[in-house]
Amino acid sequence: MTAATTTGLVSYEDAVRRYDPVLGIEVHVELGTRTKMFCAAEVEFGGEPNTQVTPVSLGLPGALPVVNGKAVEYAIRIGLALNCTIAESCRFARKNYFYPDVPKNFQTSQYDEPIAYDGWLDVELEDGTVFRVEIERAHMEEDAGKNTHVGGSTGRIHGAEYSLVDYNRAGIPLVEIVTRPIEGAGDRAPEVARAYVQTLRDIFRTLDVSEARMERGNVRADVNLSLRTSPDAPLGTRTETKNVNSFRSIERAVRYEVSRQAGVLDAGLPVIQETRHFHEEDGTTSPGRVKSDAEDYRYFPEPDLVPVAPSREWVEEIRAALPEMPVARRRRLQGEWGYADAEMRDVVNAGAVDLIEATVAAGTSAAGARKWWMGELARRAKQDEVTLEDLSVTPAQIAQLQALVESGRINDKIARQVLDGVLAGEGDPEAVVVARGLEVVSDDGALLTAIDEALAAQPDVVEKVRGGNQGPVGAIIGAVMKATKGQADAKRVRELVLDRIGQ
Amino acid sequence: MSTISRDEVARVAALARIDLRPDEVDRLAGELDVIVESIARVSEVATPDVPATSHPLPLTNVFRDDVPELALPVQDVLAGAPQQKNGRFAVPQILGEE
Amino acid sequence: MTNDITRLSASDLGSALARKELSSVEATQAHLDRIAAVDGDLHAFLHVSTQEALATAADVDAKRAAGEELHPLAGVPIAVKDVVVTKGLPTTAGSKILENWVPPYDATLVERLKGAGLPILGKTNMDEFAMGSSTEHSAFGNTKNPWDLDRIPGGSGGGSAAAVAGFEAPLAIGTDTGGSIRQPGAVTGTVGVKPTYGGVSRYGLIAMASSLDQAGPVTRTVLDAALLHELIGGHDPHDSTSIDEPVPGVVAAARQGATGDLKGVRVGVVTELAGEGYQAGVSARFDESLEQLRALGAEIVEVSCPSFRYALDAYYLIMPAEASSNLAKFDGMRFGLRVEPAEGPVTAERVMGATRGAGFGDEVKRRVILGTYALSAGYYDAYYGSAQKVRTLIQRDFAAAFAKADVLVSPTAPTTAFKFGEKLDDPLAMYLNDVATIPANLAGVPGMSLPNGLSDDGLPVGFQILAPAKADDRMYRVGAALEAALESRWGGPLLNKAPELKTTELAR
């Protein structure tokens, strides 16, 4: 056991009071191209083992790589979205290390010549604070295969008797995005780390370069963290926690490392520079194996590939075709919709931006759309433990529903019944209204009959109202609503009742 | 006298994943000096003003369309495997006991 | 008439087949018989693919009978160096680590051979992973030189050269990283061509040094080399370094050259590739060939390439560095040999070390260790980086020389074939063999070796012609002209002077 692991944890709050955390985050994103980075093997999630390989991705003797042009385009898209400079010319390099899931025993990556460099990304925290993260580089590379460890008690790498390797994932294009040291996050370091990766994920989806599904490992983060006694002090020794694969885990891993490293430093010991593993079960990290090769990757330019020199015309074409980035879009929509900051934040956190945008596009007012998605629909989603997106109702249907209300054909209470019908798969709101016979009774004649019956049944109320006390009129309206099964327009009923009584 | 020590040869052999017998280490320690001599001569002309040529012909931007081709049949994929199980390559445990 | 068939050039054999004077099955069987008769001594082949070759031959014969349009070499059998992957045929690269490996795919050049209907006779012996100049580094025994069975056939492609020189095959495929096609050609009295880098696809060649490797023809005549060059050359989308242009008109150039007129052609003699270190008989034949070229109308000029003296050093930095990485995949995990460590835990890491320790021969280990060292932390710039600068200087030298001359010439190798074991313990002496051939690999320019006589020891000497990148046709013109002049002087091909090989009687 290393000295570091025997020291205690310092509470997070105490740790960040006395130490300044500095982050560094490396994110790998698997690109959503149809084929691999260097060969035409088709990529599909969840295929039978070793059914998506060619001699190239299997690393057979004699096989040679050819760059997937689409992957280069995607990498440029990512670079531009992260405000990077796109290299005039760049190269692939071989990163040499022996590992059974790396078929050639080198990873074809980029080393000193990444395709994109010197960028930044503005990250919005939950309270609306904007934090700028500097991007050092984004480079292209290939994924490794997948090891399944068999025979060990834990199912993890240690103690396994042997491993089974599937090379379907080997050669899937990756873009790795490396930040510069992220300073100044202070006690919000875990939140910044999480928000950064979340923002990247949103960007990947917006750019349509990856499905970016964390649970499938499409996006994987390595979190570097070091502590120093003050923001003026030189950077401390960092640890790199590998493959943290959910937003929540990123936050937890940072918190844990802050507490752990503070404990080490408090004990007067040095933090050991090492890679660490994150444990989902208890939110802790533990040291990885110290590599005997001391990370001597013997990089050299990949002689089987020629330089990538994206023309400036191509880069500008890609830039011109970039979709609006999520943050900019949110700011624009907030302005268009006239939501208050807090309202917009709630909408964003609820994942309702796209839904509201589509509802508004279908003709509903921004307020009307928000009323539904953040009100009744949010309540139902919560009750069913699903996301808003997963509810079986479309923005177009909500727009239709709201239009029915606004035209007075149904009221809010009926609208909820119509919604029940829509969610139950009975069709569009119009259809549900007709099928369930929920239309507002707007025929005065039918209403007057009901009103007369109610007045006759409650002569005392009529007396009181005539005496100038309008309070009890609600009892008559209630009776009429009951008689019409709620399908009457309450406002109209009130007018007619007062008229009848002669007020 | 050899300038590349036995220790250096052993370190590099470990990096290259080649088990060497002691007599092989001895012999290579002597023979690797050729590289030191080579580099001494090359340095005479490999001055900072000379650009490096990594590739005989100056090609750039050789790209492939993102169009799938047939994968190798899985039986061909596994045909050469020293050991296999359930459609996958069986390899010895990946790390030593800790 | 078996003997006559095997003595035909590929071009003549192709014509005879086209005229239906004989069938491809007959031609293929004749060569298989010859292999059975002499390969016990020569050991040019690691694997003979009798069934497959005859099947291809029968198929070609059927197509010809049906009147199909066929390639001029259709039905002409060929031998393929064992560093080229062949679907369904064992491919070992001369290494124990690949013993019994059967590739599931074909190299692009093999696809082209199959497409044109050339029966593949088998796979030829070579130095392990093409590392060597004598085939003494093959894990499966030496190949003998048909001129003298005590001598090396050159390397790494000694098997291909010996097969062609020994009339086991009219054509063979070689690969050339530092001279492995040309030097065996020189010492066996055959023709060998290393095309411009990128001229022939590398897809399916088991790589030694990616930026230097190039496959090419091994034949008995310049025209045969041109025919094979045109067939295997040209763009391949599976090789990113492949030239996306038509193959230079090498066949036309060879035919033009054979008419014997070299008026207006400037031939440059490289000062640095002659004189000291060259065997007297080699120098004498070289000078005579220059006179011959002058007699054909060529203008002989002297050019200097001062950086060539650093070529060997640069080569022995670049080649091992790339090889160390290219050979990393041979680890006992996915294919090939797997060896468990004699003692201690059986981990992937230890199995890799044991497999590579047992599966690689001395020369491969030497080069992989050398290359790993050259690339390892702290050394990259000084070693690999500096060598890449020498490459620039050599390219500049070539550019300057080709401004003064259309082709450059030199002896292919400094000596004739040496005896087995003579240089085995002296890697540097072995490396010196490649001094004249290596600059072309570093610069990517094409090179040809053709026989230009016998040295005073009665062994063949090679004449090297170099041309600018993508101007491969120039060396075919000059080579064919020289070949025609020399053969008319000799009264036939040089190989007619080779001793008859002892044949094993066949029970057929």
Ligand SMILES: [Mg+2]
């Ligand atoms: Mg990392």
Ligand SMILES: [Zn+2]
């Ligand atoms: Zn990476």
